Amino acid sequence: TLSDRLTSVLNNLRGKGRLSEADIDATAREIRVALLEADVALPVVRTFIAKVKERAKGAEVSQALNPAQQVVKIVNEELIAILGGETRRLNLAKNPPSVIMLAGLQGAGKTTLAGKLAKWLRGQGHTPMLVACDLQRPNAVTQLQVVGERAGVPVFAPEPGNGVGDPVDVARRGIEEAKRAQHDIVLVDTAGRLGVDEEMMRQAIDIRAAVQPDEVLFVVDAMIGQDAVNTATAFRDGVGFTGVVLTKLDGDARGGAALSVREVTGQPILFASNGEKLEDFDVFHPDRMASRILGMGDMLTLIEQAEQAFDAEQAEAAAMKMGSGQLTLEDFLEQMLTLRKMGPIANLLGMLPGAGQMKDQLANLDEKHLDRVQAIIRGMTPAEREDPKIINASRRLRIANGSGVRVSDVNDLVNRFFEARKMMSQMAGRFGLPGARGPKG
Numbered sequence: 001t002l003s004d005r006l007t008s009v010l011n012n013l014r015g016k017g018r019l020s021e022a023d024i025d026a027t028a029r030e031i032r033v034a035l036l037e038a039d040v041a042l043p044v045v046r047t048f049i050a051k052v053k054e055r056a057k058g059a060e061v062s063q064a065l066n067p068a069q070q071v072v073k074i075v076n077e078e079l080i081a082i083l084g085g086e087t088r089r090l091n092l093a094k095n096p097p098s099v100i101m102l103a104g105l106q107g108a109g110k111t112t113l114a115g116k117l118a119k120w121l122r123g124q125g126h127t128p129m130l131v132a133c134d135l136q137r138p139n140a141v142t143q144l145q146v147v148g149e150r151a152g153v154p155v156f157a158p159e160p161g162n163g164v165g166d167p168v169d170v171a172r173r174g175i176e177e178a179k180r181a182q183h184d185i186v187l188v189d190t191a192g193r194l195g196v197d198e199e200m201m202r203q204a205i206d207i208r209a210a211v212q213p214d215e216v217l218f219v220v221d222a223m224i225g226q227d228a229v230n231t232a233t234a235f236r237d238g239v240g241f242t243g244v245v246l247t248k249l250d251g252d253a254r255g256g257a258a259l260s261v262r263e264v265t266g267q268p269i270l271f272a273s274n275g276e277k278l279e280d281f282d283v284f285h286p287d288r289m290a291s292r293i294l295g296m297g298d299m300l301t302l303i304e305q306a307e308q309a310f311d312a313e314q315a316e317a318a319a320m321k322m323g324s325g326q327l328t329l330e331d332f333l334e335q336m337l338t339l340r341k342m343g344p345i346a347n348l349l350g351m352l353p354g355a356g357q358m359k360d361q362l363a364n365l366d367e368k369h370l371d372r373v374q375a376i377i378r379g380m381t382p383a384e385r386e387d388p389k390i391i392n393a394s395r396r397l398r399i400a401n402g403s404g405v406r407v408s409d410v411n412d413l414v415n416r417f418f419e420a421r422k423m424m425s426q427m428a429g430r431f432g433l434p435g436a437r438g439p440k441g
């Protein structure tokens with residue numbers, strides 16, 4: 001398979017000290033094939049590969065990962081970034097009801113999605129209502145009613161027997177009804193065609209103009225692969241949309257459509273559907289999608305583990321030094337950077353057993369202060385970091401000027417460092433930490 005091939009090419013890189021240009025090019029070629037096989041559109045692949053190459057060339061050689069893993073990590077990170085990074089939440093109106101309109105080709109999964117979204121929103125404490133504006137297909141209204149019943153939400157539909165109604169009129173009256181019955185969100189289901197056609201687009205545009213939705217969600221079947229770009233472009237230029245929902249991810253599609261649609265339209269993917277049941281639905285997770293497109297879930301797990309192991313090794317080495325009273329400011333900085341990588345420091349320390357009373361104090365330990373500490377240590381020479389005792393008055397002044405702080409800040413840091421080092425070595429003696437000399441030592 002593709003993922004095997006990619007893995008084997010990347011394995012060839014293993015053992016090399018750094019990423020050479022030839023390595024990067026060879027890897028890029030395989031990744032290109034990988035993306036094309038995942039049905040990512042060609043222009044999108046080109047842009048993406050260029051971006052990855054650029055970054056790989058500038059990349060520092062990682063100590064934790066071998067070159068193969070490093071390239072995959074970069075590819076994965078760039079994929080996640082393109083897929084939207086953090087999941088965007090629904091835009092809701094300040095004055096309810098919020099209106100969410102669904103648009104997309106016939107069979108994309110709009111009506112099913114209406115039910116899924118309604119159920120999900122209900123779970124979040126909202127009181128959604130569905131409006132049936134697909135009057136094209138004979139069974140469309142009934143289908144929405146069935147879905148609404150399953151989701152436990154009311155459906156506004158034209159009265160039967162009046163011939164084919166006007167969807168724009170139904171949409172408008174639906175919103176009125178939602179206001180009257182105090183529903184805070186209205187989901188407008190619309191008609192689609194098998195292909196993009198002018199009449200369908202016209203109708204969607206008219207409905208959008210009539211109801212002024214807070215979100216227009218473009219619903220797209222992940223299985224349509226390369227067609228996703230054309231369809232998305234047609235909807236972007238026609239009715240326009242503010243977000244994307246991918247459906248049928250339970251199929252065997254590699255999810256390349258996600259990357260294409262996101263990159264070509266610039267609109268975020270908000271939700272993902274992965275089955276016919278109302279529960280088969282979730283907010284969109286860019287990291288999961290990236291791993292699906294790459295088809296290298298195992299490799300990504302390995303990379304994560306390798307990095308964690310490396311961090312742990314470094315932490316242990318520093319603990320050894322702490323215990324022996326040989327901690328340097330360099331170690332201190334490294335530890336701090338490791339901690340910061342793991343997230344807001346207060347959260348992390350707050351998770352330690354017995355850290356209960358410490359929590360309030362920790363909450364005051366603000367990130368700005370950490371930035372300052374970091375800047376000060378960075379302003380020191382290696383010799384100063386190694387042996388802070390040599391930091392005399394003139395050095396302190398130079399460091400303060402160089403890192404944009406006051407001399408008293410530098411004094412503060414150096415004094416606290418000595419205190420901490422003393423305390424750690426005492427504690428290590430008492431608790432028998434590795435590297436400690438022990439009470440008698």
Ligand code: GDP
Pocket residue numbers: 104105106107108109110111112113192247248249250251273274275276280
């Ligand atoms: P619409 O024409 O856009 O309203 O699409 P429908 O909601 O009627 O869905 C078309 C078909 O796709 C129906 O048979 C649905 O059951 C099915 N469907 C919708 N979403 C999904 C999904 O996420 N996975 C699978 N396997 N089927 C889906």
Ligand code: MG
Pocket residue numbers: 110111112134140189190
């Ligand atoms: Mg439908």
